[in-house]
Amino acid sequence: xxxxxxxxxxxxxxxxxxxxxxxxxxxxxxxxxxxxxxxxxxxxxxxxxxxxxxxxxxxxxxxxxxxxxxxxxxxxxxxxxxxxxxxxxxxxxxxxxxxxxxxxxxxxxxxxxxxxxxxxxxxxxxxxxxxxxxxxxxxxxxxxxxxxxxxxxxxxxxxxxxxxxxxxxxxxxxxxxxxxxxxxxxxxxxxxxxxxxxxxxxxxxxxxxxxxxxxxxxxxxxxxxxxxxxxxxxxxxxxxxxxxxxxxxxxxxxxxxxxxxxxxxxxxxxxxxxxxxxxxxxxxxxxxx
Amino acid sequence: xxxxxxxxxxxxxxxxxxxxxxxxxxxxxxxxxxxxxxxxxxxxxxxxxxxxxxxxxxxxxxxxxxxxxxxxxxxxxxxxxxxxxxxxxxxxxxxxxxxxxxxxxxxxxxxxxxxxxxxxxxxxxxxxxxxxxxxxxxxxxxxxxxxxxxxxxxxxxxxxxxxxxxxxxxxxxxxxxxxxxxxxxxxxxxxxxxxxxxxxxxxxxxxxxxxxxxxxxxxxxxxxxxxxxxxxxxxxxxxxxxxxxxxxxxxxxxxxxxxxxxxxxxxxxxxxxxxxxxxxxxxxxxxxxxxxxxxxxxxxxxxxxxxxxxxxxxxxxxxxxxxxxxxxxxxxxxxxxxxxxxxxxxxxxxxxxxxxxxxxxxxxxxxxxxxxxxxxxxxxxx
Numbered sequence: 045x046x047x048x049x050x051x052x053x054x055x056x057x058x059x060x061x062x063x064x065x066x067x068x069x070x071x072x073x074x075x076x077x078x079x080x081x082x083x084x085x086x087x088x089x090x091x092x093x094x095x096x097x098x099x100x101x102x103x104x105x106x107x108x109x110x111x112x113x114x115x116x117x118x119x120x121x122x123x124x125x126x127x128x129x130x131x132x133x134x135x136x137x138x139x140x141x142x143x144x145x146x147x148x149x150x151x152x153x154x155x156x157x158x159x160x161x162x163x164x165x166x167x168x169x170x171x172x173x174x175x176x177x178x179x180x181x182x183x184x185x186x187x188x189x190x191x192x193x194x195x196x197x198x199x200x201x202x203x204x205x206x207x208x209x210x211x212x213x214x215x216x217x218x219x220x221x222x223x224x225x226x227x228x229x230x231x232x233x234x235x236x237x238x239x240x241x242x243x244x245x246x247x248x249x250x251x252x253x254x255x256x257x258x259x260x261x262x263x264x265x266x267x268x269x270x271x272x273x274x275x276x277x278x279x280x281x282x283x284x285x286x287x288x289x290x291x292x293x294x295x296x297x298x299x300x301x302x303x304x305x306x307x308x309x310x311x312x313x314x315x316x317x318x319x320x321x322x323x324x325x326x327x328x329x330x331x332x333x
Numbered sequence: 334x335x336x337x338x339x340x341x342x343x344x345x346x347x348x349x350x351x352x353x354x355x356x357x358x359x360x361x362x363x364x365x366x367x368x369x370x371x372x373x374x375x376x377x378x379x380x381x382x383x384x385x386x387x388x389x390x391x392x393x394x395x396x397x398x399x400x401x402x403x404x405x406x407x408x409x410x411x412x413x414x415x416x417x418x419x420x421x422x423x424x425x426x427x428x429x430x431x432x433x434x435x436x437x438x439x440x441x442x443x444x445x446x447x448x449x450x451x452x453x454x455x456x457x458x459x460x461x462x463x464x465x466x467x468x469x470x471x472x473x474x475x476x477x478x479x480x481x482x483x484x485x486x487x488x489x490x491x492x493x494x495x496x497x498x499x500x501x502x503x504x505x506x507x508x509x510x511x512x513x514x515x516x517x518x519x520x521x522x523x524x525x526x527x528x529x530x531x532x533x534x535x536x537x538x539x540x541x542x543x544x545x546x547x548x549x550x551x552x553x554x555x556x557x558x559x560x561x562x563x564x565x566x567x568x569x570x571x572x573x574x575x576x577x578x579x580x581x582x583x584x585x586x587x588x589x590x591x592x593x594x595x596x597x598x599x600x601x602x603x604x605x606x607x608x609x610x611x612x613x614x615x616x617x618x619x620x621x622x623x624x625x626x627x628x629x630x631x632x633x634x635x636x637x638x639x640x641x642x643x644x645x646x647x648x649x650x651x652x653x654x655x656x657x658x659x660x661x662x663x664x665x666x667x668x669x670x671x672x673x674x675x676x677x678x679x680x681x682x683x684x685x686x687x688x689x690x691x692x693x694x695x696x697x698x699x700x701x702x703x704x705x706x707x708x709x710x711x712x713x714x715x
Contacts, residue, residue: 120549145547146439147517150476153444169647183647183679198593199617200645203678204699207645224592226441253593256441279596282581282603283612290577290592290614292546293441298384299459304600320604322597323700 046173046218047193047238047245048136048162053177054110056101056134057082058117058125060092065116068140068181069093072114075184077177080108083128101125102132112136114170114179122166123148130161138179139166139229146292149227156229163229167291169199169221180221190215192329193239193272195232196251197224197258197291201279205251208326214333217245224253224291232262240270247273247332249325250316254280255294255302263310275328276311276318278304334543335382339422340557341539344516345523348508352536355424364405365398367423373397374426377404381416384457389413394426415565427535432525433494434458434469435506436540437513446474448484448510450492450502454525468492480510497532505534516554517547567611567634574626576613583608585710586631586640586670590615590649598643598703607707610637618648624657632669638713640672641706643699651676651684662692671709675702 055072059065060082070093073079081095081104088099098104101113113134117125122141129137130152144166156163164171170180174187186203188210196202202221209216220235222228232250239245248270252259259278266274280289280296281304288295296302308318319325336344339357346352356367357380368375379391386392391413393404401423411418432455440447451469453461461468470491472484485503494502505526513521522540529535548555571578577592581599585607589595592614599609611634615627631640644654654676662668672693676684688695694709696702 119546143546145517145550146519146544147446147476147514147547150439150444150446154475154477181648186678196593198591198596199647200589200591200678201593201597203645203647204594204597207677226439227444251593253596258442261442277597279593279600281600282609283596283599284579284581287579287612288577289579289596289612294592294596297459299463321601321700 046176047242048171048218048220049112049173049177049179051076051078051176053078053112053136053179054108055079055179056104056108056110056113058101058113058115058129060084060097060116061087061090062116066092068116069095072178075178077179080110083113101128101134105132105134110134112179113138115139115141117141119143119145123152126152126163127155130155130159130163133159134161136162136164138164138168138170140168140170140180142167144225146226149225153227164220165223165228167225168223169202171218171220173218174216182219182221186210187219188215190217191244191246192216193242193245193248194219195235195248196221197253197293198251198279201251205249205277205322205325208322209329212326212330214326214329217242224293226256226293232258233265236262236265236270236274240272245272247275247329249275249277249329251277251279252307253278253291253294254283254289254296254304255291257302259307260310263314263316266316267314273332274316275325276316277322277325278307278318280304334545334548334554334558336541336543336557337380337382337559338378338539339380341541342536344512344541345536345539348512350505350508350523350536351534352539353425353427355422357420358405358423359420361402361405361409364421364423365401368395368398368401371423371425375401376424376426377401377408378422378424379408379411379413379418380420380422381413381418383414383416386413391418427527427537428529429527430530431495431528433502433528433534434524435502435509435526436520436522436524437510437518438520440473443473446476446510446513448472448474448480448488448506450488450494450506452493458524474510476514479514480507482507495528498528498534501534502526505536512541517544517551518542519544567630570633571613571630574630576615576627576630578630579612580634581609581611583610584636584638584714585706586610586634586637588613588615588627588631588640589643590617590619590645594643594645598641598699601700601703602641602707605704605707607710610634619653619657621653621657621660624654625661628658628661628672637670639670639706639709641702642672642674643702644676644678646676646678646680648679650679651681652687655684655687658693659687659689663689668692673702673706673709675699
């Protein structure tokens with residue numbers, strides 16, 4: 045068992061004719077993902093990576109009974125591409141694109157309140173259920189099948205910590221990269237809720253970072269609603285206030301909100317063990333096995 | 334991207350928000366001429382993008398020509414929190430009875446815009462928010478509709494703005510929201526919005542930050558972007574190279590891929606007793622040249638005594654990284670600082686075969702690489 049994606053998930057790649065879209069469509073298929081079609085306006089009738097391309101997501105989804113999409117569309121058009129996926133309508137849209145204007149994401153966010161579609165991202169590595177399917181750009185060979193539910197705001201940090209877990213034989217049920225932007229679809233609370241309801245997830249790992257209050261809200265949720273044990277990690281303990289650390293969302297405000305300390309304290313108060321190194325995260329996870 | 338005060342005031346004034354008569358000046362004589370035209374008293378204000386300019390000596394009032402001259406002499410050319418002041422705004426000093434705050438920003442927690450009004454203007458609004466959050470009236474906005482007129486009125490009345498100017502303040506807030514929405518603002522602020530004895534409102538300061546990711550569709554805003562984005566020479570160089578780079582105080586240089594992993598590398602340097610010199614993210618899919626540039630960046634920092642180069646490849650390939658490291662280091666007769674490399678993920682094995690291990694030290698885990706770099710930095714120091 046797993047959450048969000050498995051070997052039954054049928055995927056449309058939005059932007060499959062672009063370099064990234066084509067490359068990762070092939071990589072996803074190689075991993076075993078059911079990529080059934082592509083969607084690019086004006087490119088209908090072509091075939092890319094061995095699958096047919098349609099002008100609209102709706103047609104691609106209808107012809108191939110698809111229920112999910114991955115968005116590799118440039119930032120200027122990505123907000124619209126997400127709306128198209130949501131309206132097609134798909135159950136799951138995974139937006140990889142980095143650099144979408146934040147006001148576009150605010151409009152998407154408003155839309156998501158009224159529909160059942162789950163959005164992962166944007167500016168994220170995607171989601172993977174090891175051995176079954178990956179939707180996104182995650183390097184499949186780092187992951188292994190198991191019972192750790194993994195959720196993170198950062199891509200390469202996910203690979204790092206998952207690698208530490210995999211090397212100890214601690215496989216993953218599903219790993220979700222929720223993205224480093226200020227406004228995202230699925231947040232920590234949404235992901236943790238999925239893991240709590242998944243009988244095959246025995247322990248959850250959440251990797252947060254400085255900025256915003258998502259980790260604090262996650263701590264509250266863990267405290268009130270979770271039986272599944274959770275292990276935490278927070279990046280950015282040494283980040284100075286007022287400096288954006290790469291991700292648009294990763295900034296400690298001048299007034300001192302969004303600090304690693306506040307997040308670690310909140311998680312500790314909710315009974316979450318927080319590792320200070322990737323190895324320590326694996327140590328804590330091992331204890332729950 | 335941040336606009337200078339004079340630029341933001343220009344944008345606000347064009348949209349119909351009242352601003353004081355003002356003029357930009359670069360020399361003492363220009364300041365005096367501007368002040369003569371505007372009429373005393375005037376405020377002479379440094380045009381640099383830092384908070385707390387007034388406290389740092391970047392704003393002075395002048396009642397006559399002598400005072401204008403001395404204000405110009407002290408402010409022009411000064412170093413304000415690391416930024417060189419080469420221009421001042423000379424401005425009609427507004428005689429006010431009250432100072433308000435109005436602002437529009439994105440509330441990331443809610444994923445919605447928020448419009449704000451407070452009667453506690455003229456001071457750091459983040460401090461007000463921390464000490465007395467109820468002193469700021471907030472209206473969350475559905476971005477598909479925009480700020481409804483009733484919301485602007487409600488914010489003004491909830492904040493306790495005096496009746497005589499309530500309508501004008503609501504109008505300023507509405508205009509500010511429209512600018513923020515139409516020009517892809519990140520933050521738009523007027524602090525203080527001054528209330529005069531004649532019950533008029535005037536924007537005595539102006540902040541407008543544009544969402545960098547939206548500059549492609551805001552050519553007018555993009556045209557206003559100026560060189561002096563950062564006072565730090567290395568941070569300017571990073572801008573040229575297109576790196577996410579933040580300079581810090583320590584002596585262990587850090588290069589990696591992906592913001593979260595680079596932050597984690599900084600934290601580990603600290604954890605193992607070292608002090609990080611910088612945050613440098615080469616980004617996803619970096620090619621050899623970009624990797625070389627990253628090393629050049631870090632070597633340019635005189636504080637750096639050792640470098641940890643940590644790559645976990647997803648879309649970044651280990652062979653490209655190794656080529657870039659070789660190219661950068663083979664160019665030196667003597668390598669400026671010892672470099673510890675750790676490669677994992679996509680094509681890491683190919684990378685390890687390519688990497689010239691006569692020039693770098695290699696570790697196989699993140700923890701070991703960081704500890705070794707910290708050791709090397711400590712040896713250099715001692």
